[in-house]
Structures are given as C-alpha cells and as structure tokens.
Amino acid sequence: MNMTQPRTMKAVPIVPLVLICWFFLGAVGESVAQSQRFWVALRDRGDDAVLLQTHSFARELGISDHALRRRAKVLPQDRLLDERDLPVADRYLQLLRAQGARIRSVSRWFNAVSVEISPRHLPTIQTLPWVASIKPVAVFRKHQPEISPVGPFNTLHKLGGTAVPEYGSSFVQLNGIKVVDVHAKGITGQDVVIGMIDDGFNEHRVHPALRNISVLAEYDFIQRDNNTMRAPGEYSGQGNHGAGTLSVVGGYEEGKLIGAAYGASFLLAKTEIDSVEIQVEEDLYIEGLEWLERNGADIVSSSLGYIDWYSYSDLDGATATTTKAARILARKGVLHVTAMGNEGTYRNAQTRETGTLIAPSDADSIVSVGATLSDGGKAGFSSTGPTADGRIKPEVVAQGVGVYAMYGEGGYTFANGTSFSTPLAAGVAALILSAHPELTPLEVRARMISTASPLETPIPNNFTGSGLLNALEAVGLVFTTVPDRFVLYNNYPNPFNAGTSIVFGAPGVHPVELVVFNALGQKVRTLFTGVSRPGQNRIVWNDGRNDAGAQVATGLYLYRLTTPGSVLTGKMLYLK
Secondary structure (H helix, E strand, O other): OOOOOOOOOEOOOOOOHHHHHHHHHHHHHHHOOOOEEEEEEEOOOOOOOOOOOOHHHHHHOOOOHHHHHHHOOOOOHHHOOOHHHOOOOHHHHHHHHHOOOEEEEEEOOOOEEEEEEOHHHHHHHHOOOOEEEEEEOOEEOOOOEOOOOOOOOOOOOOOOOOOOOOOHHHHHHHHOOOHHHHHOOOOOOOOOEEEEEEOOOOOOOOOOOOOOOEEEEEEEOOOOEOOOOOOOOOOOOOOHHHHHHHHHHHOEEOOOEEOOOOOOEEEEEEOOOOOOEEOHHHHHHHHHHHHHHHOOOOEEEEOOOEOOOOOHHHOOOOOOHHHHHHHHHHHOOOEEEEEOOOOOOOOEOOOOEOOOOOEOOOOOOOEEEEEEOOOOOEOOOOOOOOOOOOOOOOOEEEEOOOEEEEEOOOEEEEEOOHHHHHHHHHHHHHHHHHHOOOOOHHHHHHHHHHOOEOOOOOOOEOOOEOOEOOHHHHOOOOOOOOOOOOEEOOOEOOOEOOOEEEEEEEOOOOEEEEEEEEOOOOEEEEEEEEEOOOEEEEEEEOOOEOOOOOEOOOEEEEEEEEOOOOEEEEEEEEOO
C-alpha cells in the first residue's frame, strides 16, 4: 500500500461568550495588524482537465487500492472517484502564497485552504475570481483532557480451556461487551484497517502493548512529518491521549492489556494540538480524515470533538465543519465511530433539557458512542442527544469509566471518558467487518445497533441509545437477531448521490411497503412491496430515479415503511 501525506476528546464545557471574547482579544488583539488565520474557500479546481474514472489516475491521487475496493461496496463502479478526490489547484496555492499567505491546511473535500495572513491582504484576495469566501479562524480557551487516571492493578483473566490470551485488567471492559467471546472464536480484527485520529501516539514504537501492532502509515499534520509521537518543544502531554485510545482498540501485552481488535492494522493521524484549543484543529481534523480515507481506512475511530465555537442549534447534522466531513466520509464507505462528548446529561438541569452532544457526533450515518460505568449504568459525564434536528443520539454505549489503557513508556492506567468507550466500539465494528468483509458500513452499523443490550427505555433513547454493545451477537455467523417489532434504521449513505441503502428489522414474515416521498408529500418511488423476512431487510435505491424512470431533483426526501401495525418514516438528502 502506497501511503502519501495526508481531537482528543476533551471535557469541553461551553465557554461563556464574554470569556471567549476576552481570550480572543487578549491572545490576538495586539497582532491584528500582523498574521491571523482564515479559511479561504475556492470556486473551482483550476484549469486542469482530469479523467476521474481510471484506477491509474486514482493512484496518482494517492488513493489506495484498498480504498477503491471499500468504496465499491457503496458506489457504482464507474463513480468510485468524484470531484472531491481532486487536489486543490496548485496554481491557486501559489497565488495565495504570492499574496503573503502561509498555507496551514488544505482540504480536497471542501476545495478550501486554511491560511495565516495579515488582514490587510484580505481585500485583494477577496477580489480574486476563484475565491468564493473568506472566514476568520477564531481562537478559544484550552480545556484539559478528561483523562482521570487511578492506580493500576493487574489481575489475570483467562478463559479456561481456550486459546484466548490473558487479559489482565482489560478483561472487564472487553467482557462487558462480549469481545472476549469473539476472540475465543479466533476473530480479532484481521484484514481490517482502522484509522485513528487524535493528538498523537506517544511510545507506540516502544511500549510493550503497542510496539508489535501493524501500523501501515502515520502522519503528523502539525509538524508535517511521519512521526506521530510527541515532537521536541510540544506540550508535555501531547500524544498521551491518542496512545491510550490506540491501546484500547489495538494494544497487546498478554497479562496486562488486550485491545478489542488487536489483529487489525492501523493508520495514525496526529491532528490535535494540546497546548491550545483553536478552530484550525478542525481543519487539521478534516485533512486527517481525507488522508485516512484515501489510504484505505475501513473504520475511523475519533475520540475527539468540538463545541466551543458552536451552539446547540448548530448540531443539526449539517452545519459543523467536522460533521460535514463525517458525512462525506460515510458516503465514501468508511464507518466513522466517534465520541459523544463529556458534557454531562442536561443542558439545563432545571428543565431537564438534554442535547449536550458535540460535533461531529451529530452526523448521520455514523456511530456515536456514549459511556457507561463498568456495571452498565450511564456515566454521569456522558453527553446526551437529541441532535438539534431531533434525531436520537448516541447510537450505542460501551464502558467509559475505569477503562484500562497504556500510559508512558511501559506503564498503564485507568481512564474515564467517551474517548475510551469509542475505541471499544470501533473494535467491535472491526470484529464484525473481519468476520463479514462483504458488509457495507451501514450493515456493520445496523448490527451494532440492533444487537445492543438495552439499558433504558424507550429504545432507542437519548441517554444510552440502543444500549450496551454485544459483540458476540453482532459478529454471529448468521444475522439471526429478530426484533420484537418493526425497526427502521437511518439510510446509508446520507446524503447520497449514487445510491443509498435502507435497512429495517422485522419481527417475522409480514406484508410491508417501502415508499419514497418528496418534501411536499408526493409519492416519488415505490422501492418495495412484498413480505418481510425475520431479522434484517435491506432495500437499495441505487439510481435516484422515480417510478417513471426520470432522475429526481436534489433535495430532501422521506422514506416510509408501512407494516400491518405501524408506519415508520425516515429522512434522506439526495445530491446530484
């Protein structure tokens, strides 16, 4: 595999506006006449004519064969590449540099550049015909990570008569979600590529739990080199958080710590700057996602998120920058597993308003993960749904209190946060995909959700989602879980342009109808009329056409499942 260049989940309480403004002025007010950071969006890709549909060109773009095979599970063969795969025009980058701009980050997906430049140059840049918009990159106060280590202990746990390893203190976090049972079947995440995006991965080349894992490539988007460990001069804690999350999913030191998917391979992206909390990190995050995707990640585990410069109304699945990127990632066939956040249960304790999640956990077609205690009760810090547009979050939960993880050159610790429930969930996704490589991300996601063990009612809910992950059922050789009622899942990908899958669970053989309507309530397409089979049913709208064979317009559509006892509805966005 040819690898080319390409946030730590923190406890991030919303900072009062007056404090934000004070910090912004204090940090940069004296240098307004000097350099500041701006996001420059471009109108086009330049004058270069390219052929997007050839695999040889894909290789020139740095898109791996593994990425193409993964995309082929969700996209037509002739549409594996699109305009978002094209690099930002080098000519535009050179022209920006000529105006005195320092290029900080470049996004192919958004055709945009994060720059550092003196504001006096902005009027000239704004008049350039290929510049669509310019936005400032704000600076905010730093928040400390949510890691809360306690003294480690090592109690050996091993299943008698099996070939599974001794789990040490990691036994509880894995056994609670039935990962130990899956390992006993010889499924450890083989042939799956997990992309990790965090503040770096300290000691991953020397720590006993990490030095033998398969790292296909790593890239430091802060220092612009191929070493994701802490660089000289960086904050003393830089890279510790990412190393901990990596160990939870992929570590292996028998008798000490076993990762949930220790047989997987990894891509490591360092994007989070620990010394300050700045919006430019979102830009690095996006650049990191793009790099992970084109280098072949099947799953991305993201124990980081952003809230300081967003309000709750922005968490609607379509506004936050990282959320938009997560949606693109899903459309390219990558399952994004991300942390809900550590903002607590209620936005307003008096009115008991929930909705404390952070971006990008508000995105659709992903797996947002909440945290529980070791006994399955919800962790008090774990963020809650719904999204601003009313969708239930999280999808699932896993242990996030007292999670055993590596720390330092050879040590271990216990840590708290949705940062650590997230790699456990990503590991479960990798086990499913390892056992069933033909599954699409939506199908992996559906298994995780539909086989989870409910913790609270109703199901799903905005505290613990569909419940605690159950890897044994989710990885079952036959998908036999039959719900006791009809369940309609979110379509995937969403938004979509080349086709989307709609999955519903059925309690048995019953007459059903699945119909698509436009936003005006007019019938557009009958996707299925017939009888359901017990368990999972998957229907694909693969051409974006109506019943008359005409291409439908870009816009919002509703899909309605009519069953003998219920009518269930979902929303999807079609983009040409």
